[in-house]
Structures are given as structure tokens and as C-alpha cells.
Amino acid sequence: MFLSVMMLHLKQNSSSHSRSSAAVSDDERSWTGQESLSQDDPEMWELLQKEKDRQSRGLELIASENFCSRAALEAQGSCLNNKYSEGYPGKRCVCILCLLIYSKTHLKTPFHIFDIFYCIFIYYLIYSFIYVYYYLFYFIYFFTPESGLIDYDQMELTARLFRPKLIIAGTSAYARLIDYSRIKKLCTELNAYMLADMAHISGLVAGKAIPSPFKHADLVTTTTHKSLRGSRAGLIFYRKGVRSLDKKGKEVMYDLEEKVNFSVFPSLQGGPHNHAIAGVAVALKQATTPMFREYIAQVLKNSKAMAEALLKKGYTLVSGGTDNHLVLVDLRPQGMDGARAERVLELLSITANKNTCPGDKSALTPGGLRLGSPALTSRQFKEADFQQVVDFFDQGIKISLDVKKKTKKLSDFKSFLLEDSETASRIADLRRRVEAFARPFPMPGFTDH
DSSP states (O other): OHHHHHHHHHHHHHHHHHHHHHHHHHHSOOOOSOOOHHHHOHHHHHHHHHHHHHHHHSEEOOTTOOOOOHHHHHHHTSGGGGOOOOSOTTSSOHHHHHHHHHHHHHHHTTTTOOSSEEEEEEOOOOGGGHHHHHHHOOOOOOEETTTTEEOHHHHHHHHHHHOOSEEEEEOSSOOSOOOHHHHHHHHHHHTOEEEEEOTTTHHHHHTTSSOOSTTTOSEEEEESSSTTOOSSOEEEEEEOSEEEEOTTSOEEEOOHHHHHHHHHTTTTOOSOOHHHHHHHHHHHHHTTSHHHHHHHHHHHHHHHHHHHHHHHTTOEEGGGSOSSSEEEEEOGGGTOOHHHHHHHHHHTTEEOEEEOOTTOOOSSSOSEEEEESHHHHHTTOOHHHHHHHHHHHHHHHHHHHHHHHHOOSHHHHHHHHHHOHHHHHHHHHHHHHHHHHHTTSOOSSOSOO
């Protein structure tokens, strides 16, 4: 019996020692840096999986969003994250210099520019510097409220009166093409610089689906993650060479290179993000392929199909239609606003942007919604699929109108959506149908996060 008790005691000690050893092993294991995210931070892994699921079961109609490829994400999540390389290209270590040369090649190819333009990366935005613009610039926009089109005649009259040093041709909610040639002619007359912001439409320019601003502009800016479908970054292109001739016939050269470079580094940002450069380079290489041109062609087809379906259902479109990747829906004729519609669509797993329309007085409750086709086209949506998307959209607007009749303030409207059982049931039923429709379509990127 003593022996049995002794053996039991030894077993208990041994078991306790094993548990203690295991605990020590788990708690004090050496760091290798090779643990997966799911192992190292399960909570973050779960959040990423939930976000991936949200994207997969939803309809992404925000015109400025897209789904980046797995290849570009792999480049961005690579060992290049580990390396600093401050300064300008040509003054860095050999491996990083090779990366920059590779990236520079792919920067120019999609946009069909070579020696007359140079480019610099913007890796992140410093929002506090936005306030600088209000001290340096006074912005004037030129639209005809009735048509929703740019009023070039009024622009020319005003420009000749004030003689600005910079004219910006940009599009973030404009569904039509821009007459770059006419703007450039005005800039030449006034000796002003022309800046074309193609952040939204750079993918369409790369895909040769719409006219390029590079033939006319002195500076071109763009992001890389919208219709270009890359990782998040920004690009500034500036023209080099002869700008004009003076009165004596002497060549006047562009002096933008030093000014643009200095304004970015060291003024606004420090060392470049090499992993971001790699991700952008991969995406830009993709933008040179026939596959990408097919994608952009489908983006335009889907956008036009969406516009036609909306018009058939009686909606009003600013400018009457679209020539690019987006439509701007004016909900005011329906008695609805963008803020209320945006919230209802969000509850239906449909994401869209509220947006001001010509004549709007409030940005908080604007009259419209901006809808885009790039993201869903990346998920292989075709024209017939967008007709179904518009049908879901229309059902969501009808719910919005019913709820608006029963409420006054926007805050009351939002509360009613969640608290009224009949409305909550309608939303839940429609959301199930939206998600059942969306989920089978493939998602770019990684399969699980």
C-alpha cells in the first residue's frame, strides 16, 4: 500500500511537472518571427476573417474602392517592409535601386509615356497638410446645374478674369469625359499650369478606354488602388523638357522636378515604403496586359448597364448617363437624400457613397449617391448581374422612402430602421437575398483574409 501511494505520488508529481514544463514551453518559447497571424494574434486573425466575409457577401458599389490582386498583396507583405532607403533613386542600396528601376519601368508603360514625364511615389497621406490648400488656393467649380456638365465657357470667362496659376482637371464624381485639350489651350493662353487628377480613372486611361490627360497636362496625379486595382499609394507625374518659348524665341524649360521632389521628400514624408512600391509595381505590370484591358472594357459595359437599368426604373442621373466607371444618382426627385439611402443600403450589405449633386446646399444630407462598377467587375460581374444589383438598390430605396414618411430627423430615421420590427424584418429578408446573390462570385486576394 505504501508502494502504491508512493507510485501515485510520483505520478502526480510527474504529471504536474509535465504540465509545468509545457506551460513554461508555451509561455517562454523563443521568438522566431515565423508564427502565422492565426497563431500569434488569434483576435486579429478573426477580425480579418470577418472583414473578408463581409466583403464576400456584400455588394461593393463605392466607386473609389476595388479588390487588389493576391500577387500585389504578396509583394506588399514581403521582406521589403524591413528596409529603409531614404533619399532619391540612384542614391540607395543596390537591391532597392533595382526595385525602383523595375517599378519606374512599369510606372510609365500602362500610361504610354516615356521620356517627357517622370514620376514620384506618394506612400501615405498626411491629412493635416490639407489645411495648407485653404491658405494657398481658392477653388472654383464650373458646372451647369441643369445638365450636370462642366461649363467650359464660364470656366474660360472666370479664368481670364482672375488669371490663376493652376487649373485642375479632376474627376471624382463626374461621369463624363473631360475636354483636356480645351483646358490646356486656356492654360497656355494664361501661362498657367494644368494639373490632371486621374485618381478615379487611371485604370481606364491605362486600359485605353478613355482619352489620356498626359498629352495635355503639365502634372498628373493619381492613386493606385481605385480603377487601377493596385495596392494603396499615390503617384505624381511631372513634365520635363521645353515648356514654351519666350519673346526672343529662347526655350523656357520646365522646372517642376525639383519642386515636386522637394515637396514630397523631405517636406511631407520620409523614407519610402519599399513594400508599397513593390505592390504598386506588380499592379502596374498587370495593367499592361490584355487581361486588364478586358477588365476595363467590362467596367465600362457594367457601368452603362447600371445606368440604363436605373433610368428604366425612373431614377435621375446627373449628366444623364455615364462615359466612365461611375454614375451619380440624384435622389431628390424621389423625395430621398443620399444620407438616408446610404444607411439603408449599408444594412442591406450594399455599400455606396452619399454624394452632393449640382444645387445641393448640404454635404451632410446631399441629394445623391455615387455608384461605381470597378469592384464588382473585379468579382466577375457582368451586365445582367448589374441589372440585378439595381433591382436590389431599388428595393432598398423603397424601404428608405417608407421609413422617411414616418420620421422627421435623420437620427430618428436611423433609429427607426433598427427599432421598428416590420422594417427590421423587411431589411433582414432583403439582406439575406443580397448576400445569397453576392457570395458565389469569386473574390480576388487571399481566400481566407
